[in-house]
Amino acid sequence: KSAKAKSGIELYQPGAFHIARQQFTTETSLRRAIEANRLTLAFQPVIELNSGKVTSFEALARWREEGVDIPPSTFIPVAEESGLIVPLGRWALDEAARTLKLWDRVAGSDVPVRMAVNVSAIQIARDDVPTMLREAVARHDVAAERLVLELTESVIVADPDRAAKAMESIRQIGATIALDDFGTGYSNLAYLQRLPIDVLKIDQSFVTGMLGNRDKVAIVRAVLSLAEALGLRTTAEGVETLELAQTLAALGCTRGQGYFYSAPLSAEDAYAFWARSNSR
Numbered sequence: 711k712s713a714k715a716k717s718g719i720e721l722y723q724p725g726a727f728h729i730a731r732q733q734f735t736t737e738t739s740l741r742r743a744i745e746a747n748r749l750t751l752a753f754q755p756v757i758e759l760n761s762g763k764v765t766s767f768e769a770l771a772r773w774r775e776e777g778v779d780i781p782p783s784t785f786i787p788v789a790e791e792s793g794l795i796v797p798l799g800r801w802a803l804d805e806a807a808r809t810l811k812l813w814d815r816v817a818g819s820d821v822p823v824r825m826a827v828n829v830s831a832i833q834i835a836r837d838d839v840p841t842m843l844r845e846a847v848a849r850h851d852v853a854a855e856r857l858v859l860e861l862t863e864s865v866i867v868a869d870p871d872r873a874a875k876a877m878e879s880i881r882q883i884g885a886t887i888a889l890d891d892f893g894t895g896y897s898n899l900a901y902l903q904r905l906p907i908d909v910l911k912i913d914q915s916f917v918t919g920m921l922g923n924r925d926k927v928a929i930v931r932a933v934l935s936l937a938e939a940l941g942l943r944t945t946a947e948g949v950e951t952l953e954l955a956q957t958l959a960a961l962g963c964t965r966g967q968g969y970f971y972s973a974p975l976s977a978e979d980a981y982a983f984w985a986r987s988n989s990r
């Protein structure tokens with residue numbers, strides 16, 4: 711066999727070929743779905759643990775292809791590898807702002823909730839996120855103060871200077887920044903102090919199964935006291951039971967998000983959820 715054939719051999723292993731082809735198929739159909747505006751957003755309420763009121767919603771991308779739901783854990787990595795996360799992320803922010811405005815119209819005044827949107831590290835690296843934010847708030851005439859951009863620690867690890875610049879601009883425009891999946895990355899804790907971060911989202915891997923697990927409780931406690939010392943608010947993800955909600959509140963966590971309160975909802979159902987929780 712020639713050297714050329716040898717270097718290409720991995721591609722011709724049936725498994726690798728299958729994976730490559732599947733990735734290509736997903737990428738092609740994802741591109742079409744974005745272009746045809748066939749993605750949707752689901753909105754999950756974030757609850758103030760003490761009052762039980764909705765403080766914000768997190769917008770989560772949904773993709774249904776021929777009656778089958780393709781989970782974000784499948785298509786977000788494809789979107790990130792292919793660069794499609796740039797148009798997808800732009801669409802998500804725009805759609806989130808549009809939905810907020812839609813709710814305002816239904817309510818007859820500004821609905822007092824914030825809207826959080828996930829922003830990938832790839833977007834910070836390759837796109838102009840502050841300009842995208844400015845454009846979305848202008849197009850839909852919503853105050854930037856009502857938007858939260860959720861960034862993961864990986865954004866800081868990838869390019870700290872660029873991340874810092876983007877974050878400062880985002881803050882200047884008026885939006886808030888949440889650090890998503892906190893505790894799962896390897897960012898330097900010193901950045902927490904230097905960067906304009908407002909909220910730490912405690913990753914659900916620490917919250918789920920926390921009861922009766924000393925290590926997880928210790929991590930959650932540590933994050934909560936760190937957040938308190940730095941004046942950051944905290945949202946616990948993966949709150950699946952009343953007991954968890956109560957334990958987190960007792961530990962000083964301010965907000966919770968999870969199936970105990972609600973799964974991600976359609977725009978209509980999310981609005982109804984807010985209206986109900988607000989009238990109690």
Ligand code: C2E
Nearest residue numbers: 770771782783786802828829830948949950967968969974
């Ligand atoms: P994430 O940002 O950490 O979002 C929270 C995930 O936890 C969501 O999964 C949500 O449905 C799920 N979840 C909510 N409550 C519970 C609970 O009580 N228990 C458990 N086990 N899970 C819960 P989802 O919607 O499948 O999204 C997965 C990930 O995909 C998100 O994780 C986020 O990283 C990414 N993603 C989703 N939409 C977008 C988007 O528009 N842009 C970007 N860049 N990423 C997105």
Ligand code: CA
Nearest residue numbers: 768828860890
């Ligand atoms: Ca998130």
Ligand code: CA
Nearest residue numbers: 890891911947
């Ligand atoms: Ca998260």
Ligand code: CA
Nearest residue numbers: 891913914947
């Ligand atoms: Ca996560």
